[in-house]
Structure formats: structure tokens, C-alpha cells
Amino acid sequence: MLKLLLSFFLLSGCSYAEDNAPAAQPKAAAAKPAQSAAAKDPAYVMERFTCLVPAGWEISRDKASEAKNKIYELGLIGPRAENAPVMIYAAYYAKDNRDFKTYPEFVTRNSKDAIGRTETPTRKYSAVTETTLGGKKALAFEREVKEFLHPESTSEESVQVREKFYVLPAKEGFFVLHYYAPVSAFNKHLPVFKKFLSTFKPL
């Protein structure tokens, strides 16, 4: 019975972390906070990185998928615009992750379409540029996508989204920071993403 109560208690902590309204911090993180230089709030602790969750944004994770695929991704869902959410993803791709052998492979496959084009009737990609993030070298690029909401049916309903990526190599594996917004809201919420980037700390 004690074991049962304990398991309820532990699950309660996890759920609080992920389902609470936006500014809530995970109990695991609260128990062992990683203090941010920019703020006194405890940072959200993920596999190999910490970050601060912007106020008013919901947290989304799939721990079963993380364990299986070795891609540890924190999803943050922000305000809605043009019928779609603005989202920030921060992910650590472990060395033995399921999808990419190296970070250049990730960049190649995400900065062009599947046949190497940078412009198609439904997509447009920017060039990949070298930059720095928190003093570390990174690669950055953007893309704009006409996203169909019902590929299985003959419906043509779609939403135009713009995405921005930063890819940082790690000692083992790599990090991806990804901003996703409807075109009309991209610039409006970009400062939130930039502030988020400033709180992102690889461990």
C-alpha cells in the first residue's frame, strides 16, 4: 500500500510539472533547481539542458517517445494567432537517437525539401548561416510551409507557417531550438523566442 501511495505521489509531481498552466515549474526541477543567471525562477530541467519557460506558455512532453527514441524534446505552446498556436521546441538529440546520425544531417534534411530544393509550390527555405548562441557556435535557418491539415482527405484546408531553427552541436549528439508560428504572428512573438534562447543552457 505504501508503494502504491508513493507511486501516486511521484506521478502527481510529474503531472503537476506538465499539465499546470504555463508558468508552473516541475517539482523535479523545483527540488533541484538550476538557477538562471537572468532570473531567480527555477529553470526547467531536461536531459542535457535547462531553460526558462515563458510566462503563459503550456508545457508538452512525450516521455515514452523520449525514452524509446532518445530525442528529448520540450514543447512550449504559446498564444494563438491566425487559428494556429505559436510554439517553441527545445530538443536534445542523443548520439544514438533514432533519426539522425549527426547534426549536419539534421540541418540538411530540414533546410531543404526531400529532393534538395529550397523553393517549391508549398515551401520556401532560407540559407543556412553560422551564428553563435550563448557563446557557442550554431547553425541557423528558416522555412515557410503551407501546412495541409487533412492530407488523408481531399480537403484543401491549410495554414501558412514560418519556422526558425538553431542547431548546436554537443559533445555527444546535438541540440535543436525551433520556433514555429503562423506567418502573420511570427515577428510579434519572435522576442519571446529570443528571450527563451538566452535562458537555454546545455548541461
Next chain:
Amino acid sequence: MNAAAVKTRAGKGLLIAALLCFAAFSAGAQELNKAETDKLNAYETAISSADPLGAKAFLADTDFTDRLKLAAPEKAAALKAKAQALNDLETLLDKPWRDNEEMALSRALSLRIDFNKPLEKIGIGPAPGNLLPWMAKYKKYSAHKEELVNKAIRQFEVIFGTSPAAAANKPSWEVMTIRERNVFLAEKANRTLEGLIGSETSTDKAYRDKLKTAEIFKYLDPSGQGRYQRYLSQLAAADAAKAKLSPSQLDKIKDQPIEQQMYLLGGLFDKSKTRGAVNLERKVDASRQSKPGETLSFQNNQLLAGMLQTSMVGEVKGTLAGDKIIKFYNSGAKLNVAIESCQGCYAKYEPSSGKIILDSEMIQQYMRVNNLTAEALLKDKAQVAALAKYASPIFVEEATHQMQHAWADKANVYKPYVQEDEIEGNSMQALYTTEKMRKDPKFKDLFLKMEKSTVYAQKRMETMDRFNEGPVKFDKMIRQVYYYGTPSFDAASSQILSAISAELERRKTLDAAALTEIEKSGVELKDAMGMTVQELSGSAADIKTAALKKIQDDLLHASVYTGHYESASDWTGSMLGAVQTSQGPKSKVGAL
């Protein structure tokens, strides 16, 4: 009695004693001890009060659930069904739903909150009003998500406002399920749309914008949505084409409803040579209805289906996904391609008939865009081969669904239709398209041409791109964006297990005559195995006990299914790696 006989008798005695001991031990082992009973009571209390943490803890406690399966199989199945349903509801609501996915969320909730669903047994449903108190008690979602859920369950005030006049209808609305509310609203939206299509003559931007922002159309059902989107495309194509017409030509089409305008425009632009006009013609042709020569008669349909079937096999041969499919058909499975109306989809596998149905409108649209009549198409093998190329990605997906059904038949397990089926099907399609794009220049040229004028081609390219960006992320998109209305394996399994457990419990209260009647005239196992999730859940009372127990046993061994799905997903993921490595362009991104 000789020594050997004594030895034999002694051996038999020992064996009988061992069997008696084992039987006694088994009987003891099957009953829960005090601590286990307490644990069960705690789980039952938590799950009955719809506590999602209790449900998670129960599902994670596999030692105990295995033990419970032995001691009280029906109780184990019932509790597991409720826990899975609760877990599934929580996962569904935790997802980052978009505003324009309100209908998607509504349909997903209507699948779960209705009559005879596991959630009903723990106080959520059939009417959706008690979902909100549950969210307030156990979840702390943002105000936006709460608002979206209110819209998705079609809360009375959200739909009809708060005027005293409207309030009179509130009591009857409150007892309706989400499904019933959506049917009511969809019928109203369909009537409005059909009225506009049949009589409205405007095609200008102001009119199109008004249509796009009209609230009523968000309630359209999938086929209504398809018609609405097509109407918008037709209006845009007609408006663009009209800009190129002379006043006298314009005069001929004014005052005509949209279908008539498209028909007349198709004739005006036929076989234009200038580049702008060619593109306009393709757009008009893609959006308009077929003219008499462009439709397939019954005989032509049969002929073309047969020719496509042969061409399709040749087309997919030599690719990783295609060879897997051909191996399946070479092992005795029957390939039967038909051309029929798919009712809002591009293709489907129909388990009841064993047919892969290609949508007749998709094929006729291909013919219109390429200026082909049925007669010209059937006379030209090269044209049929090109059409087979065009349809082959969706064929690969549907053949994968046929393979899934064959797997279940061979494993002799009941197979519900679930999101995991679509993850495998779409991944196979995307893997195939990726490989063909790299290996087959004609395939590539065709899709690069067709993606300029048909949404079908654009969607195949998008599916390929999303898969190439990362199969793990693709998996999430399939669940959340594309197949939100299809239950996950967990959701389907919990719904069926709940229905079966409830029915087996009910049968314990029936008299001998009623039980005999069920066993005499009830549904046989063979027919029950072919039922959908909804059919099985809704007709458990009519199915023979042995059939119910067989399906219950299948679904309780979830690893048989999850193992199959995981293996399929790992295969497509690793094969994409092989395609990337063997044929892909070399990475031009240097290391930092």
C-alpha cells in the same frame, strides 16, 4: 507384482501428488491476498473517481495487473479499460490544440464521450457537461484550452448565446452527446453551403473572404468540408480566369452558379498555348467537373482498373516499400484494384471486399489537367503507366493497410483500426515517394509538374517532406494533425475491453434460457472479428460468449499489437536512413 511394477506405481503416485500440490498452489495463487485486495480497492477507488494519476499508476503497475489477470480476469479487463480510457482522455487534452482544430478536438472527444464508452462508467459522459468539472478538479489547463474545450463540446452558450429566448432550448441541448450536437450543426451548415453553391453567382475576393470567415462552415462534416474547400478553389480559379476574358465572354457566364461557370470556363480556355493561360487552364481543369468525354463509363472503368493494377505492380517494383508489398502479393495475397468514388478521400483499402479503391474523381482530375479523354487514356499504354506513377504513392499506403489486415488474420487476433495503422501506412507512402524521387526521373518530372496544379500531388510531396524531416516527429504529426479522429490502439482497446467486460458481467445475471438464446443465435467469432471498434462495442450483447472472450484475450495481450507496430515503425525509419545513405545528395553542411 514385480519390482518394475512397484516402481511404476510409485512414480504414478508421485506424479498425482505433484499435480494435487500444483492444483492447490494454483488455487491459492489465484486468490488475492489481503495486501493485494487493499491495493485493488485503492486502485478501484481512484479510477472510479476518474483520477488520472490513479489510472496511470494502475497501468504502470504491471506486476499487479498481471497478477489480477490471473485472479480475476474480468475485473482486470474492466479496470484496465477504464484506466486506459482515462489515460487516453488526458493525453488527448494535453496536446497543443490549435484554434482551427476545434472540430478535430470535438470529433476526438465525441469518439470518447458518448453512450456505452468506458468514460461513462466513471462519470464522464454521455453528455459532455461533466468534462469541465473533471478538468477543473484534476487538470489545470490554460484559459485558452478551457475555452477551446467549451467550443469543442459545443457548450450551449458558445453556440446559441445567452439570450433568454435561446435559453428555452438549453435543457434539450444539455442531454445531447457531442456527436449528436455535431450532427445537428453539420446538417445546418450543409444546407447553407448547398444553397450558396446552387444559386450564388459572385466569385470575387470580398465574397470569398466572407465565406472563409463564416462561423457556420466550421461545423461541416468531412465530406461537407471537402465540398466547401472545393467551392473556395472553384471561386478563386473562376475569378482568376475571368480576369482574362473579354466583355462578351464574361457576359456569357455572368448570372451562372459556380458549377456552370467552371464548365463554361473549361471550354473557353481549352488547349491554350501561352504560359499564363496554360497554368490557368490547369487550375480551372483541376477545379471543374468533368465533361462527358472525361468521365469513365462502367466498361472503361473496369478496363482501366485492370490496366492500372498491372502497371502499379511494375511501378512500385524495385523500391524498398514496393518490394515489401510485392513480396506480400507473391505470397498468395490477392490484389484487387477498383476505381470508385472514395467519398472525400483519395484511396482506401476495404477489408470487407478486399479491394483497394482509387478515387474516381482523383483520376478524372488527372485526366482533365492532362487534357485526356477516357478513350485516349485507354488507348495509350504510356498514359496509363503515367497515371499509375501518379497514383502509386497512395497505392503503397493502401496496400500497407491490406498487409496489416493479413497480419492480423495470420496471427489470429482481432484488429481494431487505429492511429498506429496510419503511421505505418503514411510512413510507407513517404518512404516510397522519397526513393522514387531519387531513382526515377519520370516519376520526379510528373510530380514536379502536377504539384503546380493538384492538391493531391502537393500533399504527397508534403507527406514525403515531413517524413524526411524526422520520422519521430512525423509520428506525432500523424496522431495530432492528420488522424486525430481515429483512436489510438490504447483508446480502441480500452473501449472494446470495457464493452466486453460489462457484457460478461451482465450475462452472469441472465437466466439459462436467455443465455441459451445468445449461444444459439448470437454473432459468431468470424463475424465479430470483422467488426469495427464501434460495431463491436455497440453490439457486445449480441455476440457469443466464446467470441467475446477470444477478443478480450487478444486485446489483453497488448504487446502482440504494440510489438508489431513498433517493428513496422522501426523498419520504415531505418529504411529511410538506407535511402538517404545510398541515393541521397551528399550533405553540404560542414561541421562547425
